[in-house]
Amino acid sequence: MTALFDCDYCLVGGGLQSGLLATALRHYQPHARVRILERTAQLAGNHTWSFHSTDVRPEFRNWFSQLPHHQWPSYRVRFGDYHRVVKLGYNSIEANQFRRFIADLAAASDAHLQLTMNADVKHLHRHHVQLDSDESISAHCVIDCRGPQPTMADTGLGFQKFFGWEVQLHRPWHCDSPIIMDVPVDQTDGFRFIYVLPFEPQRLLLQDTYFSDSAAVDPILSAASLTAYLQEHGHRDFTVTRTEHGCLPMPFAAPRRPSATALAAGYRGGWFHVATGYSLPLAVELADQVAQVPPSQAERELTQLRRRHQWRSRFGRLLNRLLFRLVPPNARQQIFRRFYQSLPESVIGRFYAHDFSQLDALRVLLGRPPRPLHFRRFLRSFQESL
Numbered sequence: 287m288t289a290l291f292d293c294d295y296c297l298v299g300g301g302l303q304s305g306l307l308a309t310a311l312r313h314y315q316p317h318a319r320v321r322i323l324e325r326t327a328q329l330a331g332n333h334t335w336s337f338h339s340t341d342v343r344p345e346f347r348n349w350f351s352q353l354p355h356h357q358w359p360s361y362r363v364r365f366g367d368y369h370r371v372v373k374l375g376y377n378s379i380e381a382n383q384f385r386r387f388i389a390d391l392a393a394a395s396d397a398h399l400q401l402t403m404n405a406d407v408k409h410l411h412r413h414h415v416q417l418d419s420d421e422s423i424s425a426h427c428v429i430d431c432r433g434p435q436p437t438m439a440d441t442g443l444g445f446q447k448f449f450g451w452e453v454q455l456h457r458p459w460h461c462d463s464p465i466i467m468d469v470p471v472d473q474t475d476g477f478r479f480i481y482v483l484p485f486e487p488q489r490l491l492l493q494d495t496y497f498s499d500s501a502a503v504d505p506i507l508s509a510a511s512l513t514a515y516l517q518e519h520g521h522r523d524f525t526v527t528r529t530e531h532g533c534l535p536m537p538f539a540a541p542r543r544p545s546a547t548a549l550a551a552g553y554r555g556g557w558f559h560v561a562t563g564y565s566l567p568l569a570v571e572l573a574d575q576v577a578q579v580p581p582s583q584a585e586r587e588l589t590q591l592r593r594r595h596q597w598r599s600r601f602g603r604l605l606n607r608l609l610f611r612l613v614p615p616n617a618r619q620q621i622f623r624r625f626y627q628s629l630p631e632s633v634i635g636r637f638y639a640h641d642f643s644q645l646d647a648l649r650v651l652l653g654r655p656p657r658p659l660h661f662r663r664f665l666r667s668f669q670e671s672l
């Protein structure tokens with residue numbers, strides 16, 4: 287690679303996408319000089335990234351499986367009297383494990399992977415970036431991985447928002463598999479459920495989650511519902527060791543992208559599943575594809591990948607429009623119940639992986655609109671989501 291530039295790849299932002307890109311680049315191009323520039327004092331923020339095993343295609347596992355992650359062979363959903371064990375592997379990566387992994391990767395890279403913290407990038411261009419400190423760094427390929435776009439709200443949005451606690455219990459939790467939707471009868475602020483990941487018998491992540499019309503998270507209300515949930519399951523004594531909250535955009539229409547001055551990946555480039563808000567499946571695929579070509583071909587690779595996913599993103603926006611515009615907030619839970627009641631594991635897996643076929647989409651949709659859904663309003667939503 288050329289020495290004209292300070293590095294081959296400059297990844298701006300030190301979150302999920304850039305960590306995955308760096309891991310894939312170390313695998314496919316071990317001699318490439320990669321720099322990650324992160325604005326804060328540490329990589330990876332305060333996240334837990336979950337994914338289905340089917341989100342990561344077998345051919346990506348040769349580099350992805352190095353990443354430390356929790357694995358469960360199945361998970362559960364519970365909607366009142368309806369209960370299902372979904373026999374799809376489920377996994378989670380904790381930010382602190384991810385951070386250590388990337389730091390170790392850099393330490394073992396003979397300076398090919400460099401991590402710079404407290405580096406606030408002010409301007410980004412195709413071949414160079416400028417930091418707040420006025421330092422300038424040149425790269426054969428700059429990739430903008432700075433997380434969500436500030437302008438995303440322009441397109442019309444619903445929100446998936448959550449407030450979570452990591453807790454240490456005084457005795458073991460009753461269930462050793464994740465419960466990704468435990469839906470209480472009381473449906474306030476849209477579709478509401480509790481999400482539970484049992485990392486260890488006495489260490490859980492619990493999230494109070496809403497598919498809501500508003501982005502505001504109410505920590506006091508959520509803390510009360512998490513406390514009540516733990517008490518209902520016989521756990522009065524517990525210690526909260528960490529909190530985690532977030533609000534994922536669920537757009538109704540294609541975002542109006544500002545004219546890009548550099549390539550954009552991760553949330554910044556719109557690489558997320560618009561109907562789940564999750565980005566890991568697309569971030570892994572993007573990392574795999576981009577890392578296999580030289581920096582000069584990264585743009586072409588991203589264009590091809592975007593084309594491959596375009597119709598699925600349109601379909602996701604249609605689902606969001608149906609969910610948030612046409613279904614009254616307190617009826618939203620029926621949509622998710624029917625999704626789990628009517629679909630086999632194979633379709634559920636492909637749906638979450640953003641790898642569904644048109645037939646899968648039809649099956650998701652037929653299980654999705656509540657009856658009676660006015661046909662003309664449905665058609666109008668379809669046109670607006672294109």
Ligand SMILES: Cc1cc2nc3c(=O)[nH]c(=O)nc-3n(C[C@H](O)[C@H](O)[C@H](O)COP(=O)(O)OP(=O)(O)OC[C@H]3O[C@@H](n4cnc5c(N)ncnc54)[C@H](O)[C@@H]3O)c2cc1C
Nearest residue numbers: 299301302303325335336407432433532552553564565566
């Ligand atoms: C709390 C939470 C939980 C989530 N859980 C899941 C999940 O379970 N599964 C899933 O698939 N998705 C999940 N998501 C959605 C999505 O995967 C995450 O938001 C993911 O972190 C997005 O990756 P990213 O690399 O695009 O952005 P981020 O991981 O947010 O990284 C962006 C980084 O850029 C840095 N940055 C910003 N501006 C600058 C600048 N000017 N200069 C330098 N650095 C800058 C930020 O500090 C940050 O570290 C979750 C989101 C949230 C908020």
